[in-house]
Amino acid sequence: MIKIPEFVKNLKPYKAGKPIDELAREKNLKRIVKLASNENPIGPSPKAVDAIKKVLGNLNRYTDPLSHDLVQAIAKKYNVQPNHIICGHGTDSLLAYIVNAFTSESDEIITSEGTFIGIYVSTRKYGRNLTTVPMKDYAFDLDAIANAISDKTKMIYLANPNNPTGTMFEKDEFEAFMERVPGNIMVILDEAYTTYADDNPNYPNGVRYDYDNMVVTRTLSKAYGLGGLRIGFAVGPDEVIESLYKVKLPFEPNLLAQYGAIAALDDDDFLEETKLLNKMSLSLLKDNFDRIGIKQVPTSANFILTIMPNEDCAEKFTEGCMNRGLILRHVKAFGIPEGVRVNSGTIEETEFAIKIMEEVYNQVCKEFEIKEVC
Ligand SMILES: Cc1ncc(COP(=O)(O)O)c(C=O)c1O
Numbered sequence: 579m580i581k582i583p584e585f586v587k588n589l590k591p592y593k594a595g596k597p598i599d600e601l602a603r604e605k606n607l608k609r610i611v612k613l614a615s616n617e618n619p620i621g622p623s624p625k626a627v628d629a630i631k632k633v634l635g636n637l638n639r640y641t642d643p644l645s646h647d648l649v650q651a652i653a654k655k656y657n658v659q660p661n662h663i664i665c666g667h668g669t670d671s672l673l674a675y676i677v678n679a680f681t682s683e684s685d686e687i688i689t690s691e692g693t694f695i696g697i698y699v700s701t702r703k704y705g706r707n708l709t710t711v712p713m714k715d716y717a718f719d720l721d722a723i724a725n726a727i728s729d730k731t732k733m734i735y736l737a738n739p740n741n742p743t744g745t746m747f748e749k750d751e752f753e754a755f756m757e758r759v760p761g762n763i764m765v766i767l768d769e770a771y772t773t774y775a776d777d778n779p780n781y782p783n784g785v786r787y788d789y790d791n792m793v794v795t796r797t798l799s800k801a802y803g804l805g806g807l808r809i810g811f812a813v814g815p816d817e818v819i820e821s822l823y824k825v826k827l828p829f830e831p832n833l834l835a836q837y838g839a840i841a842a843l844d845d846d847d848f849l850e851e852t853k854l855l856n857k858m859s860l861s862l863l864k865d866n867f868d869r870i871g872i873k874q875v876p877t878s879a880n881f882i883l884t885i886m887p888n889e890d891c892a893e894k895f896t897e898g899c900m901n902r903g904l905i906l907r908h909v910k911a912f913g914i915p916e917g918v919r920v921n922s923g924t925i926e927e928t929e930f931a932i933k934i935m936e937e938v939y940n941q942v943c944k945e946f947e948i949k950e951v952c
Pocket of ligand 1: 615616669670671694696740741768770797798799805809810
């Protein structure tokens with residue numbers, strides 16, 4: 579009989595936002611809107627779709643393990659040396675490689691409470707010791723993270739903007755933090771939502787720095803609308819990138835992802851449309867949350883974290899919305915049990931969501947108030 583290691587037994591599988599088809603199978607709903615996974619509501623970049631169609635006939639061939647053409651396109655777009663770039667099957671995959679390649683079992687990795695669940699999964703699946711530092715007003719507390727560094731610390735994970743809170747730290751704060759991090763500790767700067775934040779002149783755009791101990795990760799899953807394709811990249815010092823190539827699966831990312839991504843990176847019109855719709859949808863959500871009385875965390879991403887009066891309320895709110903066809907994300911597993919995240923949608927989806935959230939919030943809170951009085 580095979581013995582399953584204790585740390586594997588204790589792992590909790592990643593739980594994604596509920597798929598639309600699954601909810602449709604379970605309930606008999608006329609309309610379902612999913613605003614639970616920070617996806618692009620417009621769809622995928624049309625240029626990416628065209629490029630993918632053109633390479634379909636080559637699917638009998640293995641793909642380029644070095645993603646040469648894609649690396650060149652990234653290097654040109656972000657003004658980075660090609661040998662500082664590696665592409666992977668989404669940021670999730672790259673995070674797992676980075677943890678695996680640069681830390682050993684029982685090494686300490688520090689991050690914040692209330693950040694991206696993928697880093698919790700990646701550290702625990704390799705049996706690393708994860709230390710989570712409390713947040714400050716639902717944002718990364720970089721001073722507290724620097725204070726938590728010990729002899730055992732090998733890696734620090736930051737997400738900017740952060741998921742699920744949408745908060746962003748600024749250049750000054752980030753640079754002061756990097757001054758405090760010893761050079762032998764690797765910093766991962768996850769910039770999955772950079773497109774929504776980089777118009778802000780105080781945004782510390784990670785690819786413009788050249789710290790010897792930092793790797794920046796980016797994804798095309800969000801603003802470029804390619805979550806289902808699985809494509810992301812990392813930028814870091816050449817010896818770090820060289821090591822990551824040694825642990826990466828050889829034919830990752832796949833052929834379609836490589837060519838879809840090259841075309842998407844060139845699709846400026848799509849990106850502008852995405853940013854504009856995001857602003858409009860978030861502004862509708864913000865104004866209506868204020869009107870309804872739903873607490874929210876100021877965001878620099880494509881979603882808003884709403885704060886419910888307590889965990890029970892957050893659970894009931896999410897479930898109540900789901901029963902009416904609106905899929906949101908209760909972010910208890912991210913470390914914020916009172917939080918429910920909603921991402922931007924089309925204007926129609928946003929209006930549908932506001933109507934349902936208002937109805938359910940009023941119901942759930944009433945119920946909560948009665949319970950409190952009892
Ligand atoms: C902060 C952050 N990093 C990484 C990812 C995962 O990106 P990918 O789809 O490229 O694996 C997400 C997805 O939600 C995210 O929020």
